[in-house]
Amino acid sequence: MDGEIGLGMVGVGSWGANLLRNFAAQEDARVRWICDVDERMLARRQRTCPGASITTSLDDVLNDPQVNAVVIATPAPEHFSCAWAALEAGKHVFVEKPLTLRACEAERLANAADCRGLKLMVGHLLRHHPVVEYVRRLIDAGELGDIRYAYTQRVNLGIVRSNENAWWSLAPHDISVICYLFDAVPERVSVQGRCFLQPGVEDLAFGMLHFADGRVAHIHVSWLDPYKIRRLTLVGTQKMLAFDDMEAAEKVRLYDKGAHIRQETTSYAEAVQVRSGDVLIPKVDLSEPLQRECRRFIQAIREDGSVLSDGWSGVEVVRILEAGSESLRRGGIAVALEEIAVRRTPQEETPALVGANQE
Numbered sequence: 001m002d003g004e005i006g007l008g009m010v011g012v013g014s015w016g017a018n019l020l021r022n023f024a025a026q027e028d029a030r031v032r033w034i035c036d037v038d039e040r041m042l043a044r045r046q047r048t049c050p051g052a053s054i055t056t057s058l059d060d061v062l063n064d065p066q067v068n069a070v071v072i073a074t075p076a077p078e079h080f081s082c083a084w085a086a087l088e089a090g091k092h093v094f095v096e097k098p099l100t101l102r103a104c105e106a107e108r109l110a111n112a113a114d115c116r117g118l119k120l121m122v123g124h125l126l127r128h129h130p131v132v133e134y135v136r137r138l139i140d141a142g143e144l145g146d147i148r149y150a151y152t153q154r155v156n157l158g159i160v161r162s163n164e165n166a167w168w169s170l171a172p173h174d175i176s177v178i179c180y181l182f183d184a185v186p187e188r189v190s191v192q193g194r195c196f197l198q199p200g201v202e203d204l205a206f207g208m209l210h211f212a213d214g215r216v217a218h219i220h221v222s223w224l225d226p227y228k229i230r231r232l233t234l235v236g237t238q239k240m241l242a243f244d245d246m247e248a249a250e251k252v253r254l255y256d257k258g259a260h261i262r263q264e265t266t267s268y269a270e271a272v273q274v275r276s277g278d279v280l281i282p283k284v285d286l287s288e289p290l291q292r293e294c295r296r297f298i299q300a301i302r303e304d305g306s307v308l309s310d311g312w313s314g315v316e317v318v319r320i321l322e323a324g325s326e327s328l329r330r331g332g333i334a335v336a337l338e339e340i341a342v343r344r345t346p347q348e349e350t351p352a353l354v355g356a357n358q359e
């Protein structure tokens with residue numbers, strides 16, 4: 001596509017402000033509209049981007065033929081209707097995570113984008129993190145051996161939300177990264193959580209993704225925690241790795257550590273051989289993931305290229321989230337992903353945003 005790409009920003013609250021700043025900085029794109037149902041928010045955001053028109057109506061954005069793409073950062077319950085309307089109007093769409101609250105709705109969006117030849121990108125920010133891409137290259141090169149398991153922690157104090165629980169709010173990032181690094185989708189998902197502050201809204205969740213080949217990944221999310229932690233640990237048969245996104249520069253540590261059982265020995269003490277070698281802190285690209293994400297969306301439109309975190313990856317994440325919600329509702333028993341794919345009629349759908357545990 002030649003010429004400037006016209007953008008409409010829909011939902012410009014706290015995260016939308018970051019997207020606005022980054023998209024407004026793209027040289028070959030122009031923010032034409034800023035849309036939010038809150039007029040005071042509109043007035044504030046227009047200061048970031050004085051050239052843009054403001055509106056409380058999505059129709060104004062969609063009716064402008066010079067708008068090629070719409071960026072949606074409304075609360076999650078609004079994602080489906082806004083994205084659907086934008087695709088129907090023939091616009092490319094960037095939508096924040098989670099893509100939707102139902103896997104069947106996510107599928108409709110992904111299909112609609114494919115049928116119309118439009119780009120649909122989901123804000124799985126960490127998929128654009130240079131460290132995540134670096135870790136994937138290490139795995140592909142066999143540096144860690146076979147991955148045995150992973151665990152992530154995404155905890156801090158606040159933002160406490162009321163229209164989604166900590167699982168839906170925080171876990172999409174970890175789920176998208178784990179599926180990418182494992183190059184697989186889990187077979188079953190189990191989640192336990194607790195609601196401390198608001199009835200029916202889990203502030204804390206411990207999720208487990210079970211993969212068909214025996215690998216597992218544990219996800220701990222909470223907005224009620226004294227620490228701000230953003231960490232991923234991977235344990236492979238050859239090496240182990242920790243990615244700490246709170247570190248300013250030394251984000252990755254590669255441990256030459258492992259253990260294996262020697263078959264030929266007689267005593268247990270002799271059989272377990274533990275290796276504790278060097279720790280490497282590799283130099284990694286520290287460019288900002290959000291900048292990369294926004295740039296890649298614009299590039300995909302301009303070059304008619306593929307989208308990295310596309311609608312189908314959004315479907316995958318929503319299915320896992322939905323299976324997790326169902327597991328929460330059933331008290332933590334594992335739920336097969338298959339169950340989610342086939343639950344399509346409205347009567348059969350369960351409330352996805354929050355589970356049922358109350359404390």
Ligand SMILES: NC(=O)c1ccc[n+]([C@@H]2O[C@H](COP(=O)([O-])OP(=O)(O)OC[C@H]3O[C@@H](n4cnc5c(N)ncnc54)[C@H](O)[C@@H]3O)[C@@H](O)[C@H]2O)c1
Pocket residue numbers: 010011012013014015016035036037038041058073074075076078096097098123124125169
């Ligand atoms: N990628 C990330 O790291 C990241 C981080 C934070 C939030 N998010 C996601 O971004 C989205 C927004 O989160 P937030 O924290 O900015 O929420 P927020 O409540 O601060 O902002 C949402 C904005 O959308 C507006 N809005 C609501 N309904 C609308 C509609 N129908 N049309 C237009 N505007 C509407 C609200 O007035 C508000 O200004 C959520 O989906 C959230 O999960 C992503």
